[in-house]
Amino acid sequence: MSLRQLSGAQPTFSWKKLGRNDLCWCGSGKKYKTCHEAFDDRLIRYERQGVPVPQRSSLKKATDIQKIKDSAKINMAALDAVAEKICAGMSTLEIDRIVEDVTRKMGGIPAPLDYKGFPKSCCTSINDQVCHGIPSGDDILKDGDIINVDCSTILDGYFSDSSRMFMIGEVSAEKKRLVEVTKECMEIGIKAVRPWTRLGDMGDAVHQHAVKNGYTVVREIGGHGCGFEFHEEPFVSYVSRPGTEMLMVPGMVFTIEPMVNMGGEEIFVDEDNEWTVYTADRMPSAQWEVELVVTEDGCEILCS
Ligand code: MF3
Numbered sequence: 552m553s554l555r556q557l558s559g560a561q562p563t564f565s566w567k568k569l570g571r572n573d574l575c576w577c578g579s580g581k582k583y584k585t586c587h588e589a590f591d592d593r594l595i596r597y598e599r600q601g602v603p604v605p606q607r608s609s610l611k612k613a614t615d616i617q618k619i620k621d622s623a624k625i626n627m628a629a630l631d632a633v634a635e636k637i638c639a640g641m642s643t644l645e646i647d648r649i650v651e652d653v654t655r656k657m658g659g660i661p662a663p664l665d666y667k668g669f670p671k672s673c674c675t676s677i678n679d680q681v682c683h684g685i686p687s688g689d690d691i692l693k694d695g696d697i698i699n700v701d702c703s704t705i706l707d708g709y710f711s712d713s714s715r716m717f718m719i720g721e722v723s724a725e726k727k728r729l730v731e732v733t734k735e736c737m738e739i740g741i742k743a744v745r746p747w748t749r750l751g752d753m754g755d756a757v758h759q760h761a762v763k764n765g766y767t768v769v770r771e772i773g774g775h776g777c778g779f780e781f782h783e784e785p786f787v788s789y790v791s792r793p794g795t796e797m798l799m800v801p802g803m804v805f806t807i808e809p810m811v812n813m814g815g816e817e818i819f820v821d822e823d824n825e826w827t828v829y830t831a832d833r834m835p836s837a838q839w840e841v842e843l844v845v846t847e848d849g850c851e852i853l854c855s
């Protein structure tokens with residue numbers, strides 16, 4: 552038999568309750584006791600059990616969600632414009648121009664531009680490029696390529712983030728299957744988002760589907776909280792285990808964006824530009840990304 556040590560610092564808990572008749576922190580205008588008090592009690596019980604929980608300040612209120620949706624409208628329009636024009640012979644710099652033009656015309660700012668020194672307005676990652684490919688006039692799309700275009704927009708201080716795969720001309724059956732299974736991985740992840748379950752439950756569902764299809768999932772790079780900032784807590788893994796990682800609760804906004812490799816999971820970063828990530832075995836990689844908010848009974852996609 553062992554006893555828990557009583558000495559040492561008491562754990563500190565981030566969630567503090569309000570007075571029962573105070574106005575609720577969520578901005579509903581209702582009293583705390585008729586609004587989020589039960590929610591807080593539930594969350595505090597998890598936190599006391601040692602489960603990682605989100606900070607209250609990171610949760611998005613209804614007004615925040617609307618702002619993220621406004622930002623996402625631009626992001627999705629930019630990707631729609633790319634979808635319409637993308638073809639063999641086009642450079643990835645032209646894709647960047649399309650994204651920049653649509654975003655600016657609609658009043659947004661491309662979030663990647665100047666983000667930690669990133670030089671362009673979106674990421675374009677072809678074939679064995681896993682993510683963070685830098686658009687360039689020298690990179691010309693050719694028949695058989697698969698490419699991820701990753702867009703992120705700032706509008707009125709709110710961030711949206713999503714990416715899609717495009718297949719150029721006649722793509723091999725192997726690459727086509729990779730692109731399709733990766734989309735299924737994202738969709739399975741979306742279906743696994745339920746409040747009061749763990750991010751690891753979702754991550755494992757994504758991972759299992761990739762493995763079942765003979766693929767691997769990148770470990771070092773994942774999704775992220777999003778909305779108030781480009782990248783917020785938590786880090787969202789797609790190789791995580793059930794019953795681990797942060798608790799999902801209504802109002803949490805994060806991305807599901809698994810990177811799925813046809814070959815091994817190992818990756819490396821381009822030494823010259825210090826951005827572009829490649830598969831170590833130079834086999835193809837695919838990625839799809841959505842941004843979502845956890846709701847009372849699942850989730851709602853904000854940006855796709
Ligand atoms: N949209 C990417 C993401 O999901 C971010 C790439 S922008 C870069 O995190 F500037 F960091 F390259």
Ligand code: CO
Nearest residue numbers: 712806808840
């Ligand atoms: Co992202």
